[in-house]
Amino acid sequence: MSIKPRLSRFDLTMIVISLVIGMGIFKAPSVVAIKAGNEWLFFGAWIFGGIVSLCGALTFAEIGARYPNAGGFYKTLSFCYHPALAFMVEWVLALANIASIAAVALIGSEYINPILMPPSLQNDTGVKIITISSVLILYVVNYLGIKTSARLQNLLTIFKVTMIVLLCTAIFKHDLPPAVNTIIPMQGNIVTAFGLCLIPVFFTYTGYALTINFGADIQDAKRNIPRAIFWGMGTVIVLYMAINFAYYKVLGFGGLQQTNVLAATMAGVVFGTVGYKITSLLMFLSVLAYVNVYILSNPRVFYAMAENGILPKIFERVNPKTQVQEFCMTVYVAAILLLLFFTQSFAELLDYTMFFNTIGLTLGAIAIFILRRKTKELDGTGIFTIRWYPLVPLVFIAAYMFLTISIFVNNPIACFVCLGAFVLGLAIYFLTTRQKNIKTSRM
Numbered sequence: 212m213s214i215k216p217r218l219s220r221f222d223l224t225m226i227v228i229s230l231v232i233g234m235g236i237f238k239a240p241s242v243v244a245i246k247a248g249n250e251w252l253f254f255g256a257w258i259f260g261g262i263v264s265l266c267g268a269l270t271f272a273e274i275g276a277r278y279p280n281a282g283g284f285y286k287t288l289s290f291c292y293h294p295a296l297a298f299m300v301e302w303v304l305a306l307a308n309i310a311s312i313a314a315v316a317l318i319g320s321e322y323i324n325p326i327l328m329p330p331s332l333q334n335d336t337g338v339k340i341i342t343i344s345s346v347l348i349l350y351v352v353n354y355l356g357i358k359t360s361a362r363l364q365n366l367l368t369i370f371k372v373t374m375i376v377l378l379c380t381a382i383f384k385h386d387l388p389p390a391v392n393t394i395i396p397m398q399g400n401i402v403t404a405f406g407l408c409l410i411p412v413f414f415t416y417t418g419y420a421l422t423i424n425f426g427a428d429i430q431d432a433k434r435n436i437p438r439a440i441f442w443g444m445g446t447v448i449v450l451y452m453a454i455n456f457a458y459y460k461v462l463g464f465g466g467l468q469q470t471n472v473l474a475a476t477m478a479g480v481v482f483g484t485v486g487y488k489i490t491s492l493l494m495f496l497s498v499l500a501y502v503n504v505y506i507l508s509n510p511r512v513f514y515a516m517a518e519n520g521i522l523p524k525i526f527e528r529v530n531p532k533t534q535v536q537e538f539c540m541t542v543y544v545a546a547i548l549l550l551l552f553f554t555q556s557f558a559e560l561l562d563y564t565m566f567f568n569t570i571g572l573t574l575g576a577i578a579i580f581i582l583r584r585k586t587k588e589l590d591g592t593g594i595f596t597i598r599w600y601p602l603v604p605l606v607f608i609a610a611y612m613f614l615t616i617s618i619f620v621n622n623p624i625a626c627f628v629c630l631g632a633f634v635l636g637l638a639i640y641f642l643t644t645r646q647k648n649i650k651t652s653r654m
Contacts, residue, residue, distance in 0.1 A: 220435040226367040227422050227443025229504040232371055235415035235475040236451060237494065240458050244468040246407040248398070250459065253467075256408035257455055259610075264416040266607040268444040269597050270576050271420045272437035276595040277586045279436060284420060284575060290585070291578040295640050296519055300571045301512055302636030303629065307534040307564040309543075312505050313550040316342045319498025322491040342551055349503045350544045356533035363503060364450040371500050374493035375450045378477045379457040406617030414565045416452070419444055420507050420572055428577055435597035506547075510539040521643055544603070566625045567632070569615045579604050 218226075240253075247253040278287050288297035320341040328337040352363050398404065422440055458467050461477060470476050474494060478486035514536055517527035526539045580601070589594075597603045619626045 219430060220439050222365065223407055223422065223435060223439035224443045224509070225365045226373065226447055226504055227440055229368045230418035230421050230508070231416060231447045232375075232443070232450070232497070232501075235411070236375070236454060237497075239411035239415045240455055241467060241470055241473060242411045242461075243408050244464060245456075246398070246404055246411075248404060250464050252401065252404060252408060253459075253464070254455070256405060256412050257451060260384045260409060260416050261410035261451065263607055263610040264413070264419070265448065266603045267446055267572065267576060268419050268440045269437075270579050270604040270607055271422070272440040273597050274575070274579055274582060274596055275422065275436035275440070275581050276434070277589055283510050284571075286576055287582065288574065291581040292574070294521065295637060296574070298516065299633050299636040300574060300638040301516070302639065303567045303632045304571050305509065306507060306514070306632060307567045308505060309546050309550055312547050313566055315498055316346060316502050316547075317551065319495045319502075319639065320345065322498075323495040326488060326491055339551060343548060345499060345550070346502065346544060346547055349499065349506055350540070353503070353506050353540060354533070354535060354537065356535060369499050370493060370496040372446070372450065374474075374490075374497060375454050377493075378474060379453045381477050382457050382460045403617075403620075406613060407621060409610075409614050410565055410618060410621070413611075414568075416447070417427055417440075417565070417568050417572070420575055432440070434593075434595070502547075506540065506544060510536045510543050513539045513543070566615070566618045566622075566629050569611050569618065570629065573608055573611045576604050576608050 227445035243256055244253050247256060274287055278290060285297050285301045288300055302520050317338060320338045324338050324341055325333055327341060332340065419440055421445075422436065457477065458473055462470055462473075467473075474490050513522055513526045515528070516522040517524055517539075526536070526542075528538055529536055579597075583600075
């Protein structure tokens with residue numbers, strides 16, 4: 212059964228915001244401040260990251276408009292390059308995403324654990340109980356139908372945006388806490404420091420490219436995908452700039468460097484003694500939005516792989532009434548739950564997530580040059596096209612290449628881990644296609 216368009220432009224805009232705003236903005240600014248060593252480099256990294264991310268969003272908006280499909284990222288790489296390369300990229304991104312979801316869900320449960328659980332369960336066991344229960348609840352919601360899941364996503368995203376706006380109001384308080392005067396100086400030269408700043412900055416901005424996975428779900432995809440990406444990313448950039456200024460204004464640059472729980476500290480300024488509980492609840496809802504949108508999004512990629520014959524046809528099966536890939540989503544959620552029992556072992560994997568993403572997003576952005584040549588017939592038909600082409604995609608590609616080099620210099624082990632994962636994905640692809648060819652020849 213094929214997928215039918217059920218999502219509106221507003222639904223997709225909310226999905227864009229949720230794909231991008233995870234837990235990063237509540238942790239990454241502290242890391243960026245340490246790497247930067249001064250205010251100018253700190254804000255420069257966030258502004259540069261916003262500009263580059265907007266360039267990337269516009270690039271993927273045109274890709275989504277020119278080639279709207281379920282599992283659009285995989286389909287685009289297959290169409291522009293080769294199914295083997297597409298599978299390799301999606302393979303490593305799937306590994307990174309599943310590990311990230313498990314870890315982020317656990318972090319959110321840590322915030323809410325002291326509020327929900329009795330003293331005897333305010334420990335790792337209680338946290339895992341909340342985490343697993345939350346994932347299972349989201350699984351049930353998604354099982355009810357894509358429109359039901361989208362409505363929940365809209366509500367959770369509104370909570371998330373509201374939390375950021377409330378935290379930003381801390382700058383209007385007159386009884387601000389004393390700033391920390393001690394500042395950690397920049398390590399190394401400015402180029403190295405800037406590259407290291409961009410790693411957490413781009414990690415915080417990433418996620419919008421997955422929007423094109425909903426190419427078959429969105430109504431009037433060729434017009435609504437680019438508009439949803441543009442307005443969604445515009446909202447994210449404004450929110451990020453606002454909350455980073457609020458962090459700096461309230462905590463001071465030294466305080467920003469030396470405060471790990473930024474959201475809780477800011478909430479204490481805004482709400483006083485009840486700030487912790489309010490922040491804990493909103494942080495938990497923010498995490499639910501992040502987990503839900505990935506449960507909603509990633510199975511569409513496996514649908515595309517099954518449609519191309521790389522995965523078994525059962526992954527392509529869609530409930531005609533709810534538009535849910537019941538088997539595929541069940542397998543995906545089961546993988547998340549399995550990883551939750553080994554999350555501590557996967558904590559370091561989150562450091563490598565950005566390396567996986569840089570390769571996948573760079574290849575995806577380069578595809579716009581190939582896609583324009585292969586879809587010339589669409590020119591002049593009213594679809595979205597990048598106004599400053601090819602400058603916009605080139606800025607994005609160059610920035611992400613610089614980021615890849617920065618990650619490799621800082622952590623060369625991540626490069627070899629990534630290459631190993633790519634090779635494993637290639638082996639799985641050829642093994643699967645070989646078995647498929649054998650079955651075909653016997654028929």
